[in-house]
Amino acid sequence: MNKMNQSVLSSDARRNSEVEVWYSTSLAPGGSQWFSGPHETEHRLSQQPGLSWTAPEAAQSPALLVSPEHRYQEMLGIGTSIEETTIHNLAKMSPDKREQVLRQLVDSEAGIGLNLIRIAIGTSDFTAEPFYTYNDLPEGETDFELERFTIEKDIELSIIATIQQLIAIAPDVRIFASPWSPPAWMKTNGDLKRGMLKEGQAYTDALAKYYRKSIQAYAQHGIPVYAMTMQNEPLLETDYPSCYMPPERQKELAVALKREFAAHGLTTKLWIFDHNFIDAMGYVTPILNDPEGFAATDGIALHDYEGSPEAMSELHAAYPDKPIYLTERSVWGAEGADRIAQYFRNYACSYNAWVTMLDSRIGTHQWMGTPGPTLFIQDADQADNSWVTPEYYLLGQFSKFIRRGAVRVGSTYGSAETVTNVVFLNPDGEFVAIVINQSETAQPFRVLCQGRQFADSLPAKTVATYCWK
Missing domain, CATH: 2.60.40.1180 (Golgi alpha-mannosidase II)
Structure with missing residues (x-):
């Protein structure tokens, strides 16, 4: 390496x-x-x-x-994602090599000091496993009290252990979480792919309880979740875990979830939207123009797959009290570094790359397209052999020097x-x-x-x- x-x-x-x-x-x-x-x-x-x-x-x-x-704006952090594809590849490595890669990511002296890590609540499209949530039931059954809730799958797949190890190396790392789909029994089509959250307060409250229990379960394993988004890319329905969630429904969920957090002494912050620049203003205004929605919202999360970073400056002008976070986009080369600079010049308080380690056969994931190279590439035939791409160093030009709290x-x-x-x-x-x-x-x-x-x-x-x- x-x-x-x-x-x-x-x-x-x-x-x-x-x-x-x-x-x-x-x-x-x-x-x-x-x-x-x-x-x-x-x-x-x-x-x-x-x-x-x-x-x-x-x-x-x-x-x-x-x-x-x-x-x-004040900076929260710069980082990447530790989704199940990356963890699946890390798990193939010897303990020493796995420790070395994690240290290269988050250690501020031996590595590039990444200090903000995105994880998935359940599985995303970047996973080597069948899709799952923490409350999967046989077809036709419901569990409004979430008596069958469990994160056991995250333990079995070394997700918990990997994040614990990362925090042990760099205790100042902050974790934020994003769900790709509610449990299938809560959805209109009974499937983790596509569909919507079923209508009615009972389902809104059940999903709020599900997310609250997710945050608590991680905390019980020594993993505090600083913030969460309520739905990855809520305007997307596709053939991997996804869920269309219009802004009016996300506002209801934010209010219910904030209530759940308060009742159980949780301080995890709620970030709304978590999708592309081009749709940001139209999505967040119905939430933030509503007094309850405004009170429940701690920040606005953005992706950069369509639209201009200037959308963040528009959001900042409209809602200056709500911090803005760039939660997903991998970029390459000097042009990519300039794109990161543009995020910050348009009021982003953070930047997170998406997917940290694919193998040399571009595996293992279930996204619909072909990913570009990640910060680390693992040799598919010799798991302990891996290498970094130039993007590792280019990202380090930011992350190794900009401290949390910088303005x-x-x-x-x-x-x-x-x-x-x-x-x-x-x-x-x-x-x-x-x-x-x-x-x-x-x-x-x-x-x-x-x-x-x-x-x-x-x-x-x-x-x-x-x-x-």
């Missing part, structure tokens, strides 16, 4: 220069060749010589203007033809600027901040992180 470039230094060592610099290079973004084996890239979170601040001066190179007095500060965007950027202020007073060159040639630029500047020339298809106090 590829190890992180040894030039990555501890957080203490990297405070010595005026401006500390790291590079990661893109290569064949999203290409299928990553499933056949590793390929070396020029820069992999490689530390560069430090840069010095100088007095401002005229130059031909573009200037990125940083305005620390302009402060925006985004003002900066001019730049351009795709030169460089683009996003800038944060960490809780300890350190600035972190991620600068992205999507072009085919090196791009010189300057950063102007608080009466001084530094300059660099960023190689083609490269993402850089600059840190200064």
Whole structure:
């Protein structure tokens, strides 16, 4: 397995220069060749010589203007998903190799410090197992009291043990959960695929109780669930676990679930929607314009498969008190890094990649399409052999340096033809600027901040992180 470039230094060592610099290079973004084996890239979170601040001066190179007095959203975290496909592949590994992969994900020194992990309530489409929930019954039966509720399947499949191990490595990791379908007996078609939640308060209350018991069951195993969405992609019905849930019904569920949480002393936050930019405003307004829906909602979750990140700025302008989270989208290359920067420039408080480890035969999943390469690829014939794709390092350019509680500060965007950027202020007073060159040639630029500047020339298809106090 590829190890992180040894030039990555501890957080203490990297405070010595005026401006500390790291590079990661893109290569064949999203290409299928990553499933056949590793390929070396020029820069992999490689530390560069430090840069010095100088007095401002005229130059031909573009200037990125940083305005620390302009402060925006506070960051919750950056992470990935630990869904059953990833866990199925991890379970094939020896204990030492499995520990190594998890440490590369969440350890802030030996890895890239991912600190926000998405899990599924029941199964998603990325699973090697038959689809299931925690309350599966023979056809025709009901269980409104949830007497047959159990997460035993999650224990059998090492889901619980894997998440426990991850938390043991990085106790500051926060977990959020998303269901792909209610139990089949609660649905109009009696199936985990497609369908809707049956009409009536009895079914709304039963589903709220089901989610409350899910959160409690995980807590009993030492896994606190910080937040949950109430339905993955509620506008989608398809041939894997899914459930169409219009906003009016999600509002009813949010109110019922908030009531369940309060009655049982749970503080798990509720994030509404969990679907694409293009439908966001139309979905959340019926919920948030209703006083009960507004009170029950702790945040808005978004996916990026259709529409523009600017939809998040529209949501922020309409509902400034409701944080926004980018809960699902994997991206590749320098263009993907720029897309992540755009999420943050449009008020996202988090970013989560989707699916962490497929094997070299692109397995094992039950999605309808062909996935792109994941952060880790496992050799399907030798489970202990795995490698990282460049996206591991490109994501690390963000996650290894931006701390929970950091706030985004003002900066001019730049351009795709030169460089683009996003800038944060960490809780300890350190600035972190991620600068992205999507072009085919090196791009010189300057950063102007608080009466001084530094300059660099960023190689083609490269993402850089600059840190200064």
